[in-house]
Amino acid sequence: MPELPEVEVTRLGLLMSLPGRCVTKISSSNKRLRLPVPRKLLGEYVLGSAIATIDRRAKYLLFRMQNGAIMVIHLGMTRKLGLIASTTPPAPHDHLRLLLDDTMELRFNDSRRFGCVLVWTPREAEAMEAEFDARLGVEPFSRKFNMQYLRQQGCSRKTAIKNFLMDGRVVAGIGNIYANEILFAASIHPLTPAGLLAPGQWQAVIASTRRILKQAIRSGGSTISDFLGSSGNPGYFQVQFKVYHRGDEKCHQCNNIISKIIVGGRATFFCPYCQPIKTE
DNA sequence: CAATATACCTGGATGC
DNA sequence: TGCATCCAGGTATATT
Structure with a gap:
């Protein structure tokens, strides 16, 4: 389930060898993803062009082509985007394959x-990116992710802090797993209404978010070499989970039993002792 | 406007 | 063993 850390690890892996490579052939399945794959635009603006660099915004990867076009890829749920020897037989659900001039293939x-896969033409790229950017919440590692912003966004909202953190229009990149882990690290009960967090709790949210995401990126980064294999990369952060998927198990911090509840339709894990409902 | 529900999709786990 | 059912989860859209 790719959240910000997994997408970032993917980006860092691709950055090691993709910039400067030219796309020499494109094949795509006829299956519709969240949106149809824009085969025509891929043929016009990605085929025959070199990849300049790769950026990330929220859980999206932005492949900047040297001709000014931008190919956007969202990994969805399955986190398999990597460079593979072009001789490797295609796998079921390979929806996009970009053959490169060094005989490797980028496969999604x-x-x-x-x-989803999008292509913004050189002419429209700037405007599309600005519009795209405006719809998304702040990046957790940017200066905009600060106490003033969070209190201003959160003050009038009754929704649970966990839903608030997962709202991509507020903060980019946090999904279900990291929302659980961040709130444990911040000692905040996931059901606490966002509007009732005390200043110290917002500070804890900020610090914990950055710390957890950074740790996760570092742990995933240790498997970057797996990008050259065919099996995707598992990363190592899951062994560090403090609460996610640990319902009925003991809290590592206090030995009490981790609770599992449903919040906003999502499985939510927390330690009732380490994460009391408390709004100072 | 905020909050909640639903649709999209497949593979793996679980239940009978 | 085999079949049905549920669950996982990001995001867009619809509904309350």
């Missing part, structure tokens, strides 16, 4: 088809 495999 998305069995559940929750991902």
